[in-house]
Amino acid sequence: MLKTRVITAVILLAVLVPVTLLAPIGAFGALIAFALIFGAWEWARLLKFQGYAPIVYAVVCAFVLLLSLRLPGGAALGFYKASTVFWVVAVPYAMLRKPVLANGSWRRLLLVAGVVVLIACWYALVSARIAGVAYVLSLLLVVWCADIGAYFAGKAFGRHKLAPAISPGKTWEGAAGGWLLVLALAVAAGCSGAFAPTVFSRLAGYGWPRLIGVMTLLVGFSIVGDLFESLLKRQAGVKDSSGLLPGHGGVLDRIDALLPVLPLAMLLLG
Numbered sequence: 001m002l003k004t005r006v007i008t009a010v011i012l013l014a015v016l017v018p019v020t021l022l023a024p025i026g027a028f029g030a031l032i033a034f035a036l037i038f039g040a041w042e043w044a045r046l047l048k049f050q051g052y053a054p055i056v057y058a059v060v061c062a063f064v065l066l067l068s069l070r071l072p073g074g075a076a077l078g079f080y081k082a083s084t085v086f087w088v089v090a091v092p093y094a095m096l097r098k099p100v101l102a103n104g105s106w107r108r109l110l111l112v113a114g115v116v117v118l119i120a121c122w123y124a125l126v127s128a129r130i131a132g133v134a135y136v137l138s139l140l141l142v143v144w145c146a147d148i149g150a151y152f153a154g155k156a157f158g159r160h161k162l163a164p165a166i167s168p169g170k171t172w173e174g175a176a177g178g179w180l181l182v183l184a185l186a187v188a189a190g191c192s193g194a195f196a197p198t199v200f201s202r203l204a205g206y207g208w209p210r211l212i213g214v215m216t217l218l219v220g221f222s223i224v225g226d227l228f229e230s231l232l233k234r235q236a237g238v239k240d241s242s243g244l245l246p247g248h249g250g251v252l253d254r255i256d257a258l259l260p261v262l263p264l265a266m267l268l269l270g
Helices: 001-023 025-046 053-068 075-097 102-132 133-157 172-192 199-207 208-236 251-255 260-269
Strands: 162-163 167-171
Touching: 001 025, 001 133, 025 102, 025 167, 025 208, 025 251, 053 102, 075 102, 075 208, 075 260, 102 133, 102 260, 133 167, 133 172, 133 199, 133 208, 133 260, 162 172, 162 260, 167 172, 167 208, 172 208, 199 208, 199 260, 208 260, 251 260
Parallel strands: none
Antiparallel strands: 162 167
């Protein structure tokens, strides 16, 4: 398993790093769209669609993305707002009440929401990449550090379960560890101004209270994204969103925390 994980990670990095650092914006956007189309396919499967239905859903998602590119300049902002409303209102309610997500009105809501959150994520990544390589990497680092900090803090100090009915492995101590690591990174990067412009240097320009507040909000929603995908998988009766990435699960398993964070960050940062 470890060997498989390492091989998959090396291949992904060999593709993603050069494209992120060196490729034109069009190539970067095409690669992200390609990945998110597979994410749409997995989203439909988690809602228990079978046969060709997940493929049709992925094609619809791609078509809506292409159609949105032909709209006036406010398309990205509209997707950011709609995505944020979903993560702020619908998802916390679903995690508290735990309705059956793959039936009835919830299934219909999530079919629409899946298109919205995936396309909002695409717009956020492409917009951040336009702002600069350091900018998009700093945005990704927020989520990665929250995850890394939570993992090690949870292993070392985890005692109190965060959401035992959804993801028994997550603890409040782990969440705090992820938050502290992100704050340490944000303060250090904001003070040094290294590789500016970054998310950290931009927020530092608005003052430390805003930097700490936004980082806290983003870490919180990275946890929400992770937990919501766990709820979807638990109700679907699967361990991973798919087996597309050997040793790593599926696309959604890798981007679940990014889905709420990226559009929210771009909305807050303009």
